[in-house]
Amino acid sequence: MKTKLSSQQVRDDFNDLRAVVHYTRAAHRLGLWASEKIVLEKFLPSRKTARILEAGCGAGRVALGLQELGYKKIYAFDFAEELCAQAQSLFIEREVGKAITLFHADARRVAKHPEVEGVQFDAALFMFNGLMQIPRMRNRRAALRSLHACCKPGAPLIFTTHDRDHSKLERFMWKREAKLWLTGRQDSALVEFGDRYFEDDLGRTFMHLPNRDEILEDLKATGWEHHWDSMRRRISKEPKAVREFSDECRFWVAQAD
Numbered sequence: 153m154k155t156k157l158s159s160q161q162v163r164d165d166f167n168d169l170r171a172v173v174h175y176t177r178a179a180h181r182l183g184l185w186a187s188e189k190i191v192l193e194k195f196l197p198s199r200k201t202a203r204i205l206e207a208g209c210g211a212g213r214v215a216l217g218l219q220e221l222g223y224k225k226i227y228a229f230d231f232a233e234e235l236c237a238q239a240q241s242l243f244i245e246r247e248v249g250k251a252i253t254l255f256h257a258d259a260r261r262v263a264k265h266p267e268v269e270g271v272q273f274d275a276a277l278f279m280f281n282g283l284m285q286i287p288r289m290r291n292r293r294a295a296l297r298s299l300h301a302c303c304k305p306g307a308p309l310i311f312t313t314h315d316r317d318h319s320k321l322e323r324f325m326w327k328r329e330a331k332l333w334l335t336g337r338q339d340s341a342l343v344e345f346g347d348r349y350f351e352d353d354l355g356r357t358f359m360h361l362p363n364r365d366e367i368l369e370d371l372k373a374t375g376w377e378h379h380w381d382s383m384r385r386r387i388s389k390e391p392k393a394v395r396e397f398s399d400e401c402r403f404w405v406a407q408a409d
């Protein structure tokens with residue numbers, strides 16, 4: 153019997169050198185995906201002084217992209233210290249000045265962090281599936297509630313997830329996985345159906361793969377109203393470098409009620 157996956161384990165995995173190099177390289181070289189740029193330009197407030205809170209900023213790829221779009225009040229945080237350190241050095245190198253405030257925090261408790269206490273955000277982001285890298289539904293919902301507590305009514309929350317129903321192959325694989333769970337033969341480190349934990353050249357990765365209904369329920373339970381969602385392939389064709397960095401995903405936009 154393996155030890156059950158925990159947030160601490162996920163954090164250690166993101167602090168691992170292999171993951172740090174991977175996300176730092178993307179922050180320096182890749183920038184915003186074409187689909188991210190389209191979604192951000194469509195759903196973020198157009199006012200460049202809008203306060204934007206980015207959860208799971210990693211090495212700073214999206215925060216830097218926002219600054220390049222002209223936003224001046226970006227607050228970016230991550231719970232992996234090594235990634236925060238890389239983001240810090242990227243922001244110094246690119247001379248972002250006061251446009252980005254970077255801090256270290258766990259999304260489940262960010263509303264209580266001194267850097268954001270008393271600030272009302274105009275938008276929140278959790279890009280590239282970061283929310284789904286939090287083990288256990290109750291923890292993902294705590295993060296959604298905490299982001300909600302930071303935001304003004306009507307503020308958009310933009311995030312992405314995988315979708316375990318999005319292709320014939322995925323549906324087939326998850327049907328097989330469901331049989332394992334029914335008979336208790338799943339990987340004993342996993343905590344919920346939809347979880348995956350694997351190791352490759354880039355290190356160890358935990359990911360919860362939801363279906364669409366699960367996310368709709370999570371939003372409803374945490375003060376967010378579903379506004380829009382779409383698979384990435386319907387938004388834009390991505391260049392090879394982006395497809396190598398990231399799989400197909402679903403973009404979500406919700407609004408704080």
Ligand SMILES: C[S@@+](CC[C@H](N)C(=O)[O-])C[C@H]1O[C@@H](n2cnc3c(N)ncnc32)[C@H](O)[C@@H]1O
Binds near residue numbers: 179
């Ligand atoms: C797939 S990476 C994406 C990084 C970056 N946003 C990008 O697109 O390159 C997910 C990020 O979410 C962060 N993360 C996961 N759980 C978190 C939590 N509970 N609080 C804050 N950050 C978290 C990880 O440390 C990691 O940097």
